[in-house]
Amino acid sequence: MTDQVVKSFVKSFVGFLKKQCDDRKLNSDQMESVEVAIQCLESAYEVENTSNDEATSSTENAAMSQIDIFDVYQTMFLEKTPENKELAEEIKNEGNRLMKENKYYEALQNYNRAIVHDPRNPVLYCNRAAAFTRLGDHEKAVSDCKLALVYNPNYGKAYGRMGIAYSNLSKFDLAKTAYQKAIELEPDNQDYANNLMVAEQKIAQGSVGVGAAPGGPAAGGNLNNILLESLNNPAIGTFIRDMMQDPMVTSALQSFASNPEAMMNVSRQFADQLNNASPDLLNSLRGVMGGNLPPNFPGGNNPPGSGNNPQQPPPSS
Template identity: 30%
Template sequence: MLFLVYCSLIISFLQYDECIEDCDKAVERGRELRADFKMVARALTRKGTALAKLAKNSKDYDIAIETFQKALTEHRNPDTLKRLNEAEKAKKDLEQQEYYDPKLADEEREKGNETFKQQKYPEAIKHYNEAIRRNPKDARVYSNRAACYTKLGAMPEGLKDAEKCIELDPTFTKGYTRKGAVQFFMKEYEKAMETYQAGLKLDPNNQELLDGIRRCVEQINKANRGDISQEDLQEKQSKAMQDPEIQNILTDPIMRQVLMDFQENPRAAQDHLKDPGVAQKIQKLINAGIVQTR
C-alpha cells in the first residue's frame, strides 16, 4: 500500500489536491487487490481529511462528510468517526455564519411580535425560529418565543427558551419573568419564587416580578392551609419527589431522624428546628407538600 504512505506524506506538506488524487488511486488499487477493508478505510479517511481542509463552503464539507461515511462503511474506526463529527460541526458552524444577519433577524422578530399580538402563536413561533437562525445570540427572541410556548401550553419548550434567554443575557429581567411564569403554570411555585427573586436582585422595583412573587406566596400559603384538592396535592408531591434536592433531603440520615421525631417525639423535633439548616430543609418539604402541618 505504497499509495497510503505517499498520500500521508503529502498531507504533511499540505498538498491536499495531490493527496486526494493519490487516495483515490490507493482505493482503486486496494479493491483490485482485494486488500484489507481497514486499508481502504484508511485511504478514504485521509481523502476526507484533505477534502475537509480544502472546504470553503457547505457543499465542500458535504463531499468530505460523504467520504468519511464511506470510510466507516469499510471499517468503523474511532478516528474516522471523530473526523466525521468534526466535519459535520464545521459545516454547521459555516452555515450559521453564512446565514447570520442581525438586520433580517430583527425584521423577523418584529413580525413575530405582530403575530403574537394577534394571538397567532404558531405563526409567531415560525418568525421567532427564523430570527434565531439569523441571530442565535439575541436573548430577546428566546424570551418572546418562550411567551408563545407558554400560551400554547408547551411548558418544557418555554422553560428551555427562558433559561437560554437568561444564559445569553443574565441582566435581562424579562428572562426571569418568563421562566418564573412557566414554573408557576407547572405548579412549581417554590422554584418560580426563587426565579422571581433572582430577577428582583437586578431590578428591585420590577412590578411583573413582584406580582409573580405575590402569586407564588398565595399558592404556597393555600397549599399549607390545606386549601388544595387531593388530586393537586398528589400531583405536587409526585413532582417534588422527582426533584434532586428533595430526594437528597429525604435520603439524608439526619433528616430521616428529624422526620421520625416529628411523628414520635414532637419535643425533640422542636429542638431540631433551632438548627437553621434543618429548619430550611423542613420548610422545603412543607412547601413541596411532602410534610403537612395540619
C-alpha cells in the first residue's frame, strides 16, 4: 500500500470524524476528544493541509477521497435478510421508473433507500451513479461506479458510467481508460465504442481540463453542467415555468413539426427572455456553443451543429 493511498484513507476517516462534529451528534466532552484525535491523525500522517494536498493530488486519488468509508464499512459488514433484498428490488424498480420520467432527484432518494436494504448490490450503486450524473454531480457518480466495482469487478456498465462521469468532468484520459475496460467486458456495446471515440477526439484536441473548472469553457465545455447549475437558481426555474405557460409558446411547440419557423420564433423568444432573466447563462451558452447556435439566436450565426456528448445508458433492471 503506497503512502498516498494511506493518506487518502486517513483523510477519508478524518472527514468522517469532522462530519460527526459538524452534525452535533456528540456532547462537548466527546467533541473535544474527537477533535484531539483529528489533530493527532493529521499530524501523524502529515495531512493537516487537506485542501492544498487535495489540489495537488492526482485525479484518481482526488476521486478516491470522495468515497464515504463509513458507507463502505456498512456495505461490507452489515448483514441483510432476503426479505430486505426483495424490498430493495422493489424500491430500485420505482427508482428506475422515476428516472424514465426524468425525476432524477426522486429516483436518487429511492436508490439511497434501496442501498440501505441491500448494500452489497452493485446494480444499486451503478443506478445511483446514473442519477448523480443526471443531476450534474459527476464526482459522486464516479465514486458510486467504484463502489459498484467493489462488488462486481466485471461490471461493464459501471465502467461505462464511470467513463461518462469522467467525460463530464473533462477528464478524458480517465474516461478513455474506463470506456476501454467497458468494451473489454461488453465488446458488442456500440454506445461504449462511440463514447470512447468522443473521448479520444477530445484528447487529440487537447480538451483535457487541466487547471480549469470541470465542464467550463477552458476544459472543453459541457452544456449540461452549465444548464444544470443555472437551473438550480430559483429565478431561472420560475422564468421557465412562466415561459411554458405562455399560450404563444405552447401553441408554437405543438405546431413546430409542420412549421419550423414557429420553432425558430420560440427560440428567439426564449433567448430574449433568457437574456432578461439571466444574462450570465446566455453568455455561457454562447461560450460553449459558439457558432453552433441557431440563426438569429443572440450570439449565434451558423446552423446547428451535431453534438458529441457521451451516450447515457438506461438504469439497470
